[in-house]
Amino acid sequence: MNIGGMKLANEGADSLESVLEGIQSLRQADPPYLSVFAHSYGSTAALLALERHTVTVDALALMGSPGSDAQSVADLSVRDGNVFVAQASLDPIAHSAFFGSDPDSPSYGARSMGVTGGTDPLTGAKLEGSSGHNEYFSAGTECMRNLAMIGIDLGDLVMTSRTNSDDPGVQSASGR
Numbered sequence: 001m002n003i004g005g006m007k008l009a010n011e012g013a014d015s016l017e018s019v020l021e022g023i024q025s026l027r028q029a030d031p032p033y034l035s036v037f038a039h040s041y042g043s044t045a046a047l048l049a050l051e052r053h054t055v056t057v058d059a060l061a062l063m064g065s066p067g068s069d070a071q072s073v074a075d076l077s078v079r080d081g082n083v084f085v086a087q088a089s090l091d092p093i094a095h096s097a098f099f100g101s102d103p104d105s106p107s108y109g110a111r112s113m114g115v116t117g118g119t120d121p122l123t124g125a126k127l128e129g130s131s132g133h134n135e136y137f138s139a140g141t142e143c144m145r146n147l148a149m150i151g152i153d154l155g156d157l158v159m160t161s162r163t164n165s166d167d168p169g170v171q172s173a174s175g176r
Contacts, residue, residue: 006099009068012045013052020055035059035151039136044068044099050076058082059150061113063136063143064091066098073109084150084158085110086143088130113150114159115143122157 034057038046047068056077061084073081085103087094117129127142
């Protein structure tokens with residue numbers, strides 16, 4: 001498999017687009033809340049599909065994304081610009097903009113999704129942090145908690161990046 005080019009990402013975008021079209025056509029009268037969670041090269045495929053503006057999703061969460069041609073949330077078919085991005089420490093892919101953009105850059109306009117760990121403000125549970133490129137989906141992490149909130153249309157409850165590294169309980173109010 002060669003993930004250094006765009007061929008496989010475009011094939012993935014085609015497949016994702018077909019799946020999303022199918023889901024939307026099955027429930028036209030009562031459209032489902034559709035969230036796409038995409039990691040690494042899969043995020044490039046998801047971005048390509050949503051740049052085409054043939055399908056629209058309610059939320060998009062990107063983790064460890066090498067980007068795409070889209071330069072901002074406005075370039076994507078995501079309702080209300082409901083795009084979240086996570087970049088774990090020690091992730092060599094994050095901020096690489098290998099495929100053209102960095103979804104975590106402030107100019108992109110995505111909402112920051114915390115992955116460093118902390119305390120869940122709803123349950124008081126201790127949440128572990130994610131580090132490197134492959135820990136975003138680990139059980140008990142802040143990232144997984146945030147994905148759950150996005151998936152049930154509670155994106156306003158997503159924990160964001162820290163504003164004060166000395167105080168692990170302080171959250172950024174703006175999310176950026």
